[in-house]
Amino acid sequence: MIKDYLYIPWNEIKRRRLRAWLTLIGVIIGIAAIVSLITLGQGLQNAIQSQFDALGNDKLFVTAKGNVLTAGLSIDAIKITEKDKEVVARTSGVKRVAGMIYSTGRIEFNELIRYFFISGLPTDPEERALVGESQSYHLLKGRFLEKGDKFKAVLGYAYTQPTLFQADIDLGQKILIQDQEFKIVGFLEKIGSPPDDQSILIPLDAYQDVFDSGDELGIIIAQSQLGEDTLKVGENIEKELRKSRDQKEGDEDFSVATPDQFAETFNIILDIVQAVLVGIAGISLLVGGVGIMNTMYTTVLQRTKEIGVMKSLGAENKHILYLFLVEAGFYGLGGGLIGVTIGFGFAKIVEWAFLIAVGPAFLSVEFNVPLIAGTLLFSFLIGVISGIAPAYRASKLNPVDALRYE
């Protein structure tokens, strides 16, 4: 029996192909937008997660509170300093510790002034290695900052392009940072994001000099000892810092986080952005639903006589209702299938474009079976719900009036 309630509506849709396609377009756009947005959002989260995973699960980050995402850009009074770093280094379970800081700075070259990120990095080999692990810097040419370096700089990949300062820049040349002359000793490989590639690395003490930042640090990176529970070490650090900063539990003005917790913070923001975008896409799906409703009202009107015939042949109201609901459901499901295909295809194209433009690290699009299945079910329901009012009207038609309708 179910077959018949699928077959008859399917034939009706095929009977008016143009109208069917026009009706489907509304749903297709809505579903494609939703699927591509969610897939891309998840792709971004996947990529962020894998970047944080690459940091290793034995790392901990100490920052001033409220500055998780803007460490080093702090303009308020809360600061973490070299003193905190020493406290962290003394904490049990901590193997290595390093501090760094960054902010935007004034860069002058070839009589042009630009503002980009300047990072102050430790020059101690062990500390530098720890920072290097957590920042994935790779040298293109020259050398890294070394112990004893003061006004030396390693430049991001963007400086190898003459476009940035309308001149070639090379090793051994001088560049002005905050009006202080620095000698260029190295260039980094391409990282992928413009802010990273435009940043300049200088020794931490040089940074503290030119920015007059005293002993302030933007972030302290700690590595737990092999075999230690990193979260437990994190708690130890928190306890020690509370003690040295004379703060009560819950009132801390600093935070200690693992890469996972960092990723979590990013994901919350991404989730909010995604929810807003999907909400907007949902409006287009609503329009698609109204399109289905309109088509169904038209088809009920056009097939009034057939409805009368079916009733004369013994169709009950509920049979007519099913037939039209299934037809509306087909529009929803059909639009969903095509929309999912287009939406996923679009996400793959964006992933490919990102790969070409900035490298593999930024987007990792995956085929998400629950998402696809959920979307198809949802689009089917949109169709059915849009069909309820027209189908009800069809089912309630008086057979005599319907038969007489021309």
Added chain:
Amino acid sequence: MTKKVLIKLKDVWKTYFMGDQKLDVLKGINLDIYEKEFLAILGPSGSGKSTMMNQVGILDTPTRGKLYLEGHDISKLTESQVAQIRGKKIGFIFQQFNLIPTLSALENVTLPTIFQNMPEGKRIARGEALLQRVGLGDRMHHKPNELSGGQQQRVAIARALVNNPEIILADEPTGNLDSISGKQVMNMLTDLHSKEGKTIILITHDIQLVRYSSRTIYLLDGEVEKITTNGKH
């Protein structure tokens, strides 16, 4: 006559209201329709024939009066019960054929069985046998627009028979047909009556068709003008 009454109309009135105008289309019809008779309802346009068909085919309810099918008061049944009875007991044949254009001949014939939940195997076998019988064994998978008027009406006859109803209700079945096809259709109805004992109710304005019937009701202005019997049975 001790024959069993299939359909009984008791003082049936049908009144239509158009604005503040009241129009009595049927004015107190009393009629018994017997099992296995070939009844013609004859009348000019405006006589209330179509309204009469709607009553007899339980497609509509009387404004006043009662309609009984095999002794059951139709007004006491629910919509779905009426639909079930209509599907089981009455086979409709229309002037316009009224086939569903998206369905093949066979699918059209088996359509009424869907609403009766007949199993699929049985349905197809029955549909094929009926189409063979009306001489369309080689046209089963054609769509209505690929068939001539006469062929379409034969599909409609097969459709009317598919649930094996006792009553065949034919509303101007030859009205859209040429004389040869019309004759074929009337012969089929006659056969159904004489060989299978179906009750045939023929609604027409064509006095020529009266010769096929065993009894004729003459309708005029919503009232029974006269009843004649042909004594053919």
